[in-house]
Amino acid sequence: MKFTSIAVKDFKELVRDKRGLFFILLFPIFFMMIFGFAFGGMGQQNTPHNIAIVNYDEGTTLPTGENFNFGNNLTNQLKETPYTNSDVKLFNVTETSETQADSLLKQRTVDAELIIPSNFSASMASQIANSAGLTANINNTVSSPIIRGDEGYSNFFASESALNSVMTEYQTDIVTGYKNQIAGTPGAEPVKYVNTTIQGISGTQSFTQFDFLAPGMMVFAILLLATTIAAILTREVESGTLERLKMSKMRSFDLLFGGLIPWSLVAGAQVVILLIVAVLLGLHWQGGINSVILATIIGIIGELPQLHWQ
Amino acid sequence: MDYMIEAIDLTKKFDDLTAVDGLNIKIRKGEVFGFLGPNGAGKTTSIRMMVGLLKPTSGTILIDGKNIKEIEKGKIGICPQELMLWEHLTCKESLSLMADMYEVPKDVKDQRIDGLLKDLFLTDKANSVVSNLSGGMKRRLNLALSVVHEPDVVVLDEPSEGLDPQSRRVLWNYIRSMRDLQGKTVILTTHLMDEADSLSDRIGIVDHGKLIRLDTPENLKKEIGEGDIVDIKLSDPSKNLELITELKEIEDIISVVETDGRINIRALDAVSKLPQIMKLVEKFDLRVDDLSVRQNTLEDVFIDLTGTGLRE
Numbered sequence: 350m351k352f353t354s355i356a357v358k359d360f361k362e363l364v365r366d367k368r369g370l371f372f373i374l375l376f377p378i379f380f381m382m383i384f385g386f387a388f389g390g391m392g393q394q395n396t397p398h399n400i401a402i403v404n405y406d407e408g409t410t411l412p413t414g415e416n417f418n419f420g421n422n423l424t425n426q427l428k429e430t431p432y433t434n435s436d437v438k439l440f441n442v443t444e445t446s447e448t449q450a451d452s453l454l455k456q457r458t459v460d461a462e463l464i465i466p467s468n469f470s471a472s473m474a475s476q477i478a479n480s481a482g483l484t485a486n487i488n489n490t491v492s493s494p495i496i497r498g499d500e501g502y503s504n505f506f507a508s509e510s511a512l513n514s515v516m517t518e519y520q521t522d523i524v525t526g527y528k529n530q531i532a533g534t535p536g537a538e539p540v541k542y543v544n545t546t547i548q549g550i551s552g553t554q555s556f557t558q559f560d561f562l563a564p565g566m567m568v569f570a571i572l573l574l575a576t577t578i579a580a581i582l583t584r585e586v587e588s589g590t591l592e593r594l595k596m597s598k599m600r601s602f603d604l605l606f607g608g609l610i611p612w613s614l615v616a617g618a619q620v621v622i623l624l625i626v627a628v629l630l631g632l633h634w635q636g637g638i639n640s641v642i643l644a645t646i647i648g649i650i651g652e653l654p655q656l657h658w659q
Numbered sequence: 660m661d662y663m664i665e666a667i668d669l670t671k672k673f674d675d676l677t678a679v680d681g682l683n684i685k686i687r688k689g690e691v692f693g694f695l696g697p698n699g700a701g702k703t704t705s706i707r708m709m710v711g712l713l714k715p716t717s718g719t720i721l722i723d724g725k726n727i728k729e730i731e732k733g734k735i736g737i738c739p740q741e742l743m744l745w746e747h748l749t750c751k752e753s754l755s756l757m758a759d760m761y762e763v764p765k766d767v768k769d770q771r772i773d774g775l776l777k778d779l780f781l782t783d784k785a786n787s788v789v790s791n792l793s794g795g796m797k798r799r800l801n802l803a804l805s806v807v808h809e810p811d812v813v814v815l816d817e818p819s820e821g822l823d824p825q826s827r828r829v830l831w832n833y834i835r836s837m838r839d840l841q842g843k844t845v846i847l848t849t850h851l852m853d854e855a856d857s858l859s860d861r862i863g864i865v866d867h868g869k870l871i872r873l874d875t876p877e878n879l880k881k882e883i884g885e886g887d888i889v890d891i892k893l894s895d896p897s898k899n900l901e902l903i904t905e906l907k908e909i910e911d912i913i914s915v916v917e918t919d920g921r922i923n924i925r926a927l928d929a930v931s932k933l934p935q936i937m938k939l940v941e942k943f944d945l946r947v948d949d950l951s952v953r954q955n956t957l958e959d960v961f962i963d964l965t966g967t968g969l970r971e
């Protein structure tokens with residue numbers, strides 16, 4: 350069994366060549382770490398829009414007799430609204446004064462500024478009264494909230510459209526809610542407004558760029574291993590030992606198959622190590638033990654062409 | 660006479676360069692055959708063809724009467740000029756690996772490896788990794804790896820290159836023991852004339868791809884002239900020619916020549932001629948600045964046959 354002798358030889362060379370081993374096992378880990386830190390926070394595709402809210406709203410008395418400040422309510426609503434299918438918040442809200450907000454805007458610390466006017470609640474109440482047909486209560490207050498921003502800044506448009514859509518939805522919800530409440534069935538729980546809660550599918554909440562890169566990194570590691578194998582074979586050629594072996598009774602099969610065994614072990618170990626590092630760095634690993642075995646086998650198969658190539 | 664290796668009209672061409680040109684050589688069983696020649700003369704090419712590592716352009720090679728293509732691997736052991744070692748294996752592991760590759764039976768393997776390590780003074784280093792060995796030890800291991808399968812023919816390509824005198828002695832003794840105790844045929848290429856002289860039974864000198872002489876060291880030395888050489892440098896070299904004419908009169912002096920302003924006298928038993936020579940020198944009222952007497956060496960033969968021009 351000459352291939353076993355070759356396998357033992359290759360394994361000893363592999364383990365004793367500390368520099369080589371370092372490159373094979375640690376280098377891909379370094380890569381994984383660099384990519385992990387570089388892309389780990391990125392492309393949580395849903396990044397909150399940074400907005401500043403200036404709230405001048407003075408509140409109002411609703412047709413139901415209730416005192417309510419719609420400005421505060423809207424602010425809270427904006428703070429809470431998440432992205433669709435995600436638990437990432439849509440806005441990162443800073444409540445501040447107008448001057449401060451303008452300066453934040455100029456520094457681009459915030460993408461847009463929402464100014465809620467003092468009569469915002471009053472106008473909301475008008476709208477509710479109007480749509481509910483309570484003509485007595487219509488005082489025809491019209492408020493104009495302002496969305497202010499740098500029109501040359503792309504993030505502003507993104508934030509602005511998000512703000513607009515949320516605010517429109519807010520108005521519709523409020524109006525519908527109160528309409529139902531006022532015309533509502535007695536004894537029923539008064540519905541304040543339709544609170545849209547959207548649930549993200551578990552596991553997909555915060556996929557980052559790294560989740561897409563990590564499997565590629567493992568492939569990369571295998572490719573790196575291929576160059577290392579090539580280097581080691583070159584060493585065998587350069588040191589003349591291949592010629593020595595060729596003069597003996599060894600067949601190509603012995604060299605190839607013998608070499609395959611230790612390298613398969615290394616490839617397998619590499620896949621496992623990289624997987625562990627990737628998970629530590631924040632890879633959202635969805636598979637079970639089966640997928641580890643599969644990944645290992647794929648890693649090993651990845652080695653096969655390299656060996657035949659020699 | 661049994662021949663181990665016969666090369667018949669062996670020719671090797673590399674593009675327009677003819678490295679080996681119609682070489683005919685017969686190497687006897689159980690001899691140490693010295694293969695001499697300047698760098699680039701075609702020694703290594705010839706040897707590589709004779710052991711089957713290189714395909715000749717034309718010609719036939721018979722090993723033990725059989726065509727080289729039919730012989731079993733393992734009949735020949737080659738110790739290459741360069742070190743061919745696994746840097747990360749120990750001496751013992753390397754030898755064991757090669758023994759496995761040559762299918763040496765398990766029951767004799769360990770014993771043989773121990774024997775080799777002992778003969779080549781590597782026992783202390785048996786478990787040292789090759790990269791930690793000295794140059795001489797690596798050379799010795801390089802040789803051990805080539806003979807671990809006990810081949811009938813051992814080819815050593817410049818084995819003493821870079822060895823200190825002690826290691827060289829170990830090597831020489833080992834080469835002699837391979838011939839005398841194990842009856843192996845050894846082919847040796849070398850640039851060290853004293854090595855070829857003391858080890859070889861016969862010497863072949865090749866130049867420009869052709870065999871120019873093949874004989875025992877003694878016969879070769881005789882061929883370019885018997886006797887010793889007296890080399891004299893006189894205080895006044897202008898009188899050299901006059902002296903040479905007189906010197907030629909002395910009985911038993913074979914030749915007297917002037918080279919580089921010095922006088923070279925070749926004579927049988929030169930030491931006994933010295934008084935006569937000195938008398939003549941005094942007669943011309945000359946002094947001797949430098950004088951040496953040396954025996955004819957294989958190096959003289961080599962230079963005589965291949966010239967002094969550099970080959971590279």
